[in-house]
Amino acid sequence: MLELKDISVSYGPVGALHNLTINVAPGELVTILGANGAGKSTTLMTISGLVRPQSGSIHFSGTRIDTLRSHEIVKLGITQAPEGRRVFGPLTVRENLLLGAFTRSGHPREVEKRLDWIFTMFPRLKERKDQMSGTLSGGEQQMLAIGRALMAEPRLLLLDEPSLGLAPLIVKSIFKTIKDINQAGVTVILVEQNAKAALKLADRAYVLEVGHLRMEGPAQDLLDDPMVQKTYLGVS
């Protein structure tokens, strides 16, 4: 469904990704692990078209997308809940969600239905729908960021560090929601520093180290791998 082939990205003279190849099949939940600066967010931003690769190609369902502009990529069905959530703080929860459906605004009835679906998934957002989203708690903002990304009815959902800065209980509920979303048929790429939780959730995983692909394989295999255990799971 998504194929990154030999993708290299650099910010000025600094290389961020080196010949990265990633494949994601329809319906999969794939996680990308790595430390700070490994290139995880860069990978997602490159898929979304906010960062341009220097070389390589990205195909989505047979369409080459690395040359497209970001709004065209959203239209094809790839959305992202970015790192740091980046909700539109001065706008209400409802306005944020409607912006998520920006590319779908030709279909107001479907958008309303989608909004109801998001509100069933995250009842907290419904309670606060007219509140300025900047006043929400971190967990609620994360729900909003995910809900907003789902409003466009994506086929592929990119999640960048949804657990960042959240209390363990909330992380648990967010991760459960991610599993539900995936089981509803949305393909998911999950970028995480919380490697253990991500590996338990995912079908397959990629491990990045300073822009290089270090390992890949079924999530269970990586959970059992001594190197992964030592470096990312804190098992000594």
Next chain:
Amino acid sequence: MEVFIQQTTNGLAVGGIYALIALGYTMVYGVLKLINFAHGDLFALGAYLGFTLLVSFGLAGYVGMVSAILICSLMVMVFSGLAGYLLERVAYRPLRNSDRISAVVSALGASIFFQNAIMLVWGAQYRSYPAGIIPNLTISFAGQNIPLIRIFVLVASVVIMLILYFFINRTRIGMAIRASAIDQGAARLMGIDVRSVIALVFIIGPALGGLAGVMVGIYYGQINFNMGQMYGLKAFTAAIIGGIGNIPGAMLGGLLLGLVEAFGAAYISLAWRDAITFIVLILILVVRPTGILRERVAEKL
């Protein structure tokens, strides 16, 4: 009392003009964090396009005064908007990924270009709008005779501002502009074509600025090729007063500045009028650089 009422209405009319120009500065700043220094000159261009339509072309002779002003305003808005669009394409878009200082230098260059272009096309002398283009009538208000033209300018600018406010807050495209101003990257992730949003802002702002140019021509009767400098600076001050990037702020800032100037000119000294504006600018920058609307309206734009 007489002076007070006359200066209040005068200040609000002039303030409405400042506000219309200030909206262009503030919208561009909101989305691009760039001061479009050529904006004042697009305002001057609008005044001259209006002059050509009303005087050289004699529009009123064909369709009558009221329609002439309406048609002239619309055409000036279209042409000024087009000029703004071209300005963005030529002077700013190629520098999108450069340092901010390059864009500032380009803006200053564009300003000089427009000023000289206007001077070459229309000449360096003052030009006059037809006298009495709005019938020289007065309306009685609180025992005072208020010129009709003053009411006309004030009402027109307020109506335009209300339309813009509605557009920004209630329409899909308006939401896209607000989202782009808050977080451009996040807006792109929503599928908003931010490049088009920027182009649109560079059309709307100069369209309003050009309209303000026609209003100045009608209100004061005289225009000059470098009028964009002073009006630009004042409107910029108005935008700063309201909090640059903040649309309601620019409207409020414009009206406030108009009033301050009118009262300053009446009660202190006419010679001090411009100085008062810049004293206000310095005071705001020192005391409250984020503008007066910062706390109640946390958002930019």
